Amino acid sequence: MTHGHGGRVYEYAEQTGVAPHELLDFSANMNPLGPPATALAAISEHLAEIRHYPDARHLEVREAIGERFGLPTDCIMCTNGAAEAIDIAIRHLRPGTVWIFEPAFAEYAQAAARSHCHIERLPLAENLNVCEALCAASVREGDVIVLNNPHNPTGAIWTARQVALVISFATERHAKVLVDESFLDFRPDEESYSVLSQVIMTKDVLVVRSATKIYAIPGLRFGFLAAHPSFIHEIAKHRDPWSVNQLAQRAAQAAYRDRGFLDATHAWLATESAWVHATWGKRQDVVWYPPSVNYVFCQLADDIPISAMLQSFADRGIFVRTCGNYHGLSDRHIRFAIRLHADNERLYDAFCALIASL
Ligand SMILES: Cc1ncc(COP(=O)(O)O)c(C=O)c1O
Incomplete structure (x- = not known):
């Protein structure tokens, strides 16, 4: 399963057999409140x-x-x-x-x-x-x-x-x-x-x-x-x-x-960024780069099996962006979008489940 580019939902859907609208695509950094x-x-x-x-x-x-x-x-x-x-x-x-x-x-x-x-x-x-x-x-x-x-x-x-x-x-x-x-x-x-x-x-x-x-x-x-x-x-x-x-x-x-949409976006992101800080940001097994906007960039510890992690995410219809095809980065670097709260929890739970199974 390749994860080289963000937002390739049609390709992910073909690979997994899951319909595009059922995928949890964290690989492209879209505002989950949109389109307005x-x-x-x-x-x-x-x-x-x-x-x-x-x-x-x-x-x-x-x-x-x-x-x-x-x-x-x-x-x-x-x-x-x-x-x-x-x-x-x-x-x-x-x-x-x-x-x-x-x-x-x-x-x-x-x-x-x-x-x-x-x-x-x-x-x-x-x-x-x-x-x-x-x-x-x-x-x-x-x-x-x-x-x-x-x-x-x-x-x-x-x-x-x-x-x-x-x-x-x-x-x-x-x-x-x-x-x-x-x-x-x-x-x-x-x-x-x-x-x-x-x-x-x-x-x-x-x-x-x-x-x-x-x-x-x-x-x-x-x-x-x-x-x-x-x-x-x-x-x-x-x-x-x-x-x-x-x-x-x-x-x-x-x-x-649409000023109201922008205000709602900022309110959602403030809440979810705080949650991301309190979860991902507190882990010892990821090197954390505090997000400035709606995506998180981090480096996973050496003992986390990346392919197994991506496969277990894909089995749950979850896609993140591995950064191996960026200059100077490897597949240990991942980037994922901040989405609505339930989705953010699903990604975090999937990660915790993988770590618990090691
Ligand atoms: C930093 C950056 N600039 C520009 C773009 C392109 O944006 P658009 O979809 O509006 O062409 C992207 C898309 O991923 C991006 O990450």
Whole structure:
């Protein structure tokens, strides 16, 4: 049974014979409260619009995003998920080298490879001092530094002030920073970490956001790129104008205006994070990295049989993400989503049952 990528429910279902909706998929970090009822209602209400081409200007959804984040709409480019935003940004910037802090989301290197960029991988040091790591590296004019904040899979997180230092570092070297904030909406204090507001002031930072995780719409696809208006204007000339379908726009427009859903999400996550701290966080047999958002990253002790554990999880329809295919990690590193309480208990009980059987 392979567990190399998160969220492959159709493949898990084929392997186990369990229907996709009955699987407990901890391998993709979706908000279990979603999709928001407001987004689903918007899809129903606007269903007839699929007879027409989507609004290629993304006018109404950009307004909703602008209101939510306090951004001028000409800084916003809607995309078919954050993955397309990453791809479009790298394609447009055509960097000589893309600098990636590993272990990292694989899409950065894949996007860099598609654009024939050189890739340099920097280990994400324990002290998280990315500026220190970059100072020792030979970042040059035209390069792009990718910073994933909060970081997937480790959960490391940097304040806006710390990210601003990375941007200043890039400015000094005539390089640019691509900040992937795909999970930041899960934090009620996201303003302390986000550099979205900087895109108006400098052309040296581009920010990627995703609606996929927070609104649980991975099958619908919606994300956006925020950058200086002059960039957005230029990039728009070179992209597929039809990639963001009309129902995704309508759903995202409703979701980004749904403050109640965001508040409920933050309340759920505060409660479940506390429970996760009190259970997983207290164990001697896992090295624990305290979660900053809705997923947990940990390293299992050497005497825990990983294959047997995954098999016993799969027998219960449970899937977690083993991290063996991340640079610098092994299958002893696992990442799992924080879900609704009963599900979180089922995963923890399955783990405890395995340990008791050893
Ligand atoms: C850090 C990070 N950024 C971006 C994405 C892509 O998000 P989307 O589904 O919106 O393309 C993912 C998906 O797993 C991710 O983990």
